[in-house]
Amino acid sequence: MSGSTQTFEYARGGAGLGQTPPGPLDPSVARAPRDADDPLHGEHMQLNMGPQHPATHGVLRLKLELDGETMLKIEPEVGYLHRGKEKTCESLGWAKFFPHTDRLDYVQPLMNNVGYALALEQLAGIQVPERGQVIRVLLMELSRIAAHLIYLGTSAIDQGAVTMFFNTFKVREDIYTILDAYTGHRMNNTYVRIGGVFADVDPGVEALVRDFLARMPAEIDGFEALLSGNRIWFDRNRNVGVLSKEQALAWSLTGPNLRGSGVEFDLRKAQPYCGYEQYDFEIPIGTLGDCYDRYLVRIEEMRQSARIATQALERLSSSHGGEFLAEDRRYVLPPKDKVHTSMEELIFQFKIVTDLRLPAGEAYHAIESSKGELGFYVVSDGSSKPLRCHIRAPGLMNVQAIPPLAEGRLLSDMVALIGSLDFVMGEVDR
């Protein structure tokens, strides 16, 4: 916990990081041509976009100052979905927080589960068995595809392409059917535990996954056939919200938004976890960093995710009968049949449920979620409740990037921009 005194300097407005985020882009590039004859020109208008606006993807409120249709000042206001998840974690205890992580970024619950579990495992020093890691990778990559499909569907319907919404949600439904068959729930899976996953997956579902992964590339081609050469999609996304490499780094954007600007950074490659170093996949990056590049990056990422999932499925089918939950009686519940027959196991059962303690110390573990770097920072004082749990939500950084990207542009560009930055308010507000 040393060094905590320095971190507050940035919050006080000092140049703690030695770098101030840059302002809007070069006006000659970013600004839309202003029509001098526009009768609306001249008088500034205040406009509230959200918190109930369907295009803001949740309860984001944007305070806009408009001159005609040109946005002059944008002030995002977050917090409408604040439920105090970090504080809840500190009062609930270590294991009971898992269902709450589901509800952070609710389009990819399994990814949040794994992120939190990895932080706790790092703190406790638990090694997850091979099969447990493979199950996690498979479910995470399926979740990533589902999350990107929601991005694609919602940003397309916001820009008028209603067909896309139904097409993507149809495919997403297939993924949710698989997750239902694996975990028991379509959403809010709560499937991951400290040390592995809750239960071994059903081998009978593998045929379903194989069938889905075989269909997936054709489905993505279908989405591209409808959007990539679509002139409306082209006009509304090309050169809109151009995020330079430097800007993206300065605003600490991660994930597809950063990669769309041409920075090759993916935590699955940079800091492999769950055995990602054993999988063969590529990181797609963009060149210009506009909404269209971010769209292309996500499309390619879905293809790569399908590739990883195919490899994970092979490993899964070759590791039947392997351990999926670490054998560690300090943190993991013993199997039920042993609880019935052994006094010691019964004591462990009671001990872990009532008073699960993690060793004193701190741990930060980040995973590459569909939105970017999703990090969990946990501090333990050795008791059964976390001293501090901080969630580094990538969505919050994505929201921060709205004002510099939207300034000087037309109001209708905002919809494309919000869609392409892709955040979920459950995670932003926590």
Next chain:
Amino acid sequence: MVIVKRKELSLAERLYLPEVFRALSITFRAIFKKKVTRQYPEERLVTTAVTRGQPRLVLLDDNQHLACVSCGLCEIACPAYAITIDGAETERCIEREPKRFEIDMLRCILCGFCEEACPKDAIFMSDELELADFSRAALIYDIEKLKRPRAALQPRIDYFYGANDRWRKRSSTS
């Protein structure tokens, strides 16, 4: 690393109208595909043993008494504080039984932690999913509404034991 290809519009795409018809042909082809919509109340989702529905209490083989001994582990494990147990003494050999066992179904999030925590196989997630009533009070389920014969929950119990068959390699403390 793979750099994504930014495509440029062809003449046909710039003309827009031919593309409209191409897109419509893609869209209209869906008419002849299999319908994916489910007519919900008539056509229900298939539930399996994996489905984590609402928690239910298991009756002993005599179909009268609960397997529960009111140890309170599920109450502690519940992240939503949905379970309330009052224990009482009993003449039966297990010595304790719940006098009151209530699950507030409005709070329950179906996470399954109670099922994992129970050391007596007394609570399991059923495949019952639908939950609707006219008052909040009616949705606080008591023993009468929660109890199920063991046979009704047997698929889930079998699944739970089958999928949790682990730690076989080394000899354990037992």
